[in-house]
Amino acid sequence: MSANAVSQQQIVASLPAHLRPFVTVQNPESQYTPRDHAVWRFLMAALTRGLAETAHPVYLEGLVRTGIALDHIPSIDEMNACLAKLGWRAVVVDGFIPPAIFMEFQALKVLVIALEMRSVEHLLYTPAPDILHESAGHAPFLIDVDYAEFLQRFGEVGMEAIANEHDHELYEAIRELSILKESPASQVEEVAAAEARLAALAASEQEPSEAALLTRLHWWTVEYGLVGELEDYRLFGAGLLSSLGESQSCRDDDVVQKLPLTVNAVNTAYDITTTQPQLFVTRSCRHMSQILEEFAANMxxxxxxxxxxxxxxxxxxxxxxxxxxxxxxxxxxxxxxxxxxxxxxxxxxxxxxxxxxxxxxxxxxxxxxxxxxxxxxxxxxxxxxxxxxxxxxxxxxxxxxxxxxxxxxxxxxxxxxxxxxxxxxxxxxxxxxxxxxxxxxxxxxxxxxxxxxxxxxxxxxxxxxxxxxxGVADRESYQLYKPLPRTATPAEESDERLMNAYALLQLCASDCEGKAWGDDTLSEVIGCLNDYPKEWLLRAEVLRLGVGSVNGDLWDRARRELDALVIERQHRRALGLVFPEVF
Known part of the structure; x- marks a missing residue:
């Protein structure tokens, strides 16, 4: 962090008092395992290559200008050093936060980023908020002034929207289900019960509130928006840009209907647990702002x-x-x-x-x-x-x-x-x-x-x-929302030996002179491949080093075993993006 950069603590101290309890602190060195960083590298390699021709042109440039590295999970300090030049800031939070609080952060030009990194089990799509979706999905487009102004204005409008009891129940049901689905310790019965609760609430015939309608507009623009024309569009919604699966499948016009964005999009509900059957295409960020103001005029x-x-x-x-x-x-x-x-x-x-x-x-x-x-x-x-x-x-x-x-x-x-x-x-x-x-x-x-x-x-x-x-007029004196505890079951303990193997491979990748790659490293990696026959990402990390930087027999073994595992795990398309010369 540069001498002029603002620390996480300074940013938190500058926030209104009622927002501070929702913010946590990121410790990148201890927060994420070497395997987490490997998941980030794999996903970012696949996404940037897969989206090079299909995402809005601002996307790749925006990754660089907002401090989002491709080879490691970014620190909030790295991002804030870049975001400050755009007039924005970022804070980390622990999972879902109340929608009204999320909108208030946005109105203050503060990007809310989930602290957690998705697991390898949810690599294609995560049911819970994670740092990849929030940072690599939302931040890049802040370099577009019109988009940044639209996002801030959405926060201002969202702060005023009237929610209802049903909205609060739905929020808590989604929050609970996402936590259970992401936790490796969750029981099948727990997940099934949470899914049933969410399905019952979603099936309610209750008239949607202002806040619910506005959330739909947010979903069909900021999260799952397309920009351009019906016949010629690019992806810009964060949900699409951070999902390996849906960023590819959404382009099948025979399966996913494309509709012009109008204010009527608020009448289209969405299901957060599955891929979307239709998407809306906006002409531009200014067009989205017009739609937002059209809705706001009747609030x-x-x-x-x-x-x-x-x-x-x-x-x-x-x-x-x-x-x-x-x-x-x-x-x-x-x-x-x-x-x-x-x-x-x-x-x-x-x-x-x-x-x-x-x-x-x-x-x-x-x-x-x-x-x-x-x-x-x-x-x-x-x-x-x-x-x-x-x-x-x-x-x-x-x-x-x-x-x-x-x-x-x-x-x-x-x-x-x-x-x-x-x-x-x-x-x-x-x-x-x-x-x-x-x-x-x-x-x-x-x-x-x-x-x-x-x-x-x-x-x-x-x-x-x-x-x-x-909500209330004076949020400082009447704090309506309080942070909720993360009711997740404890995550599995990290396997120290496996994490060490990932760390060794990352060290080898960053060692330009090749000093890190020796007999001891080779022996350790081979041992892990033997002991973890289904650890496909470890094999992908071996391939990432390249045939010229790693023992040829080991590289061939990793490729063969990975090829067999890909069919089982249905990750062939993603691996084909990362290693086009192999898959």
Whole structure:
């Protein structure tokens, strides 16, 4: 790492506090085995050769410019030294993280990279996030300004999307299944049970949430996107670029249908556990940005009003409603009152609720102050020409709204607030919260919305609900998401002798003068070939050295045995890419 490079610890320290717990530290020297590095080398050799003519031209250039080496698993420090020149950073995380957190990182121009390296058993396709997919799949295209801007903007839009309970359950089911499938210690029964849970959730006929629809758009662009024309396209989705199998099979137009990308792509669900039956082709990154904005224009965060509040109520998770005054109410929205014209007259939350302004929690109005919920009118007062938030203190006095006195507020909707006004919270010359004691709030039909016995009544001020978005307004003060433990069964212990053989072969590959390759090395490698008859990757590492750099008999033996094992393991196509002169 250069003297001017930023360390992992410095990057973590620069992040918002609520994001830091999701970040872990990579120790490349101890994190990965020599076999892991061999898996990386094999995959990167196969992918770069196989994708040379089929991936977007930016891909190969992007690998170099974002610090992704072909001969070893890259360190995050190596990547960050390059990404800094592009205005981006990278952090490592432990497996899946909540989608909303992932989007927030992306909005901050931080690339989230899974710490783990896929196993040799899942070489063609990994069910869990891994460092190859996240780094070699996503990072290269950041050198394209339009793509980088699209990715950041996607994060900004994704942060506002309303998820629901079903989304949370689906996320946890996918997370659990991927961990079990990747772990060599998992039992068949465990995997089957996890697959059944995921299948049941996926088969649900529940209406997809905003977040689910946006995730589909992310899948069909960032993960599995094609760019160009229907008849002449290139691969750029990270899921395709990091999958040896699907990067080849997806080009069969008789099997995989190609469709033009429109906003209607959000209506097409996907199955993360299998290859995709159709893919979408975008004209360019600017085209994708247009599609994203077309979708965003109809999100609750843009539209506000009763329809948007209804989305949040149906979601049954924490969301935020924004008054035109700027007051933000964050909690599980549970009910609302509307008039005949569809205007929101009152909103209600249940459970811990936060009140904020411009993304900052208002003093004294955190979840401890409103732990049992919050309710407040929405709309104009009778005979008031402007929103109550816009009145000066003197103007309030002229309307008999005075701190320390009994006050009655009659809304156009018929909602009536009567109580002793204790304080007015103001910011930016606006009235944001009026706090009452001995307060009664009633609706037009006489329904009691608040009683004096319930304590202090804090009334948010505002004439309309202009936005509703997922999550909370002040993420620092109300940390909605916490990192989940990796519930994986312990991985198999590394075989020290086998790892030593891989390390020896890598040392020989990097030894230009050939000093590392001697009788002791030859004896050790031959012994491992004898003791590990199915270790095909070890044989591939022998071939990688080349016939001129290794004992000829050993090279021939590795080729013969590998040829026999390839048929069994169905890796002939991949080996043919890496060793075209042999397979």
């Amino acid at each position: 609750a965060s843009r539209r506000g009003g009763a329809e948007s509040l209804r989305k949040a109520i149906d979601a049954k998770v924490v969301c935020s409603a924004v008054y035109d005054s700027g007051v933000q109410v964050s909690g599980v929205l549970s009910d609302m009152i509307c008039d005949a014209a569809g205007n929101v007259n009152y909103l209600q939350t249940r459970g811990p609720t936060q009140l904020s302004y411009k993304g900052k929690e208002l003093y004294g109005h955190g979840i401890q102050s409103h732990k049992d919920g919050f309710g407040s009118p929405v709309g104009l007062l009778k005979e008031f020409s402007r929103c109550l938030s816009e009145y000066t203190i003197d103007e309030l006095k002229a309307h008999q709204i005075v701190v320390g006195e009994a006050v009655q507020l009659e809304f156009l909707s018929g909602i009536n607030v009567r109580g002793h006004l204790e304080s007015v919270l103001r910011q930016d010359h606006r009235n944001l919260i009026l706090s009452f004691s001995d307060c009664t709030v009633t609706a037009l039909d006489g329904q009691v919305l608040f009683e004096p016995a319930w304590g202090r009544y804090d009334m948010a001020v505002g004439g309309r609900i202009v936005s509703v978005f997922g």
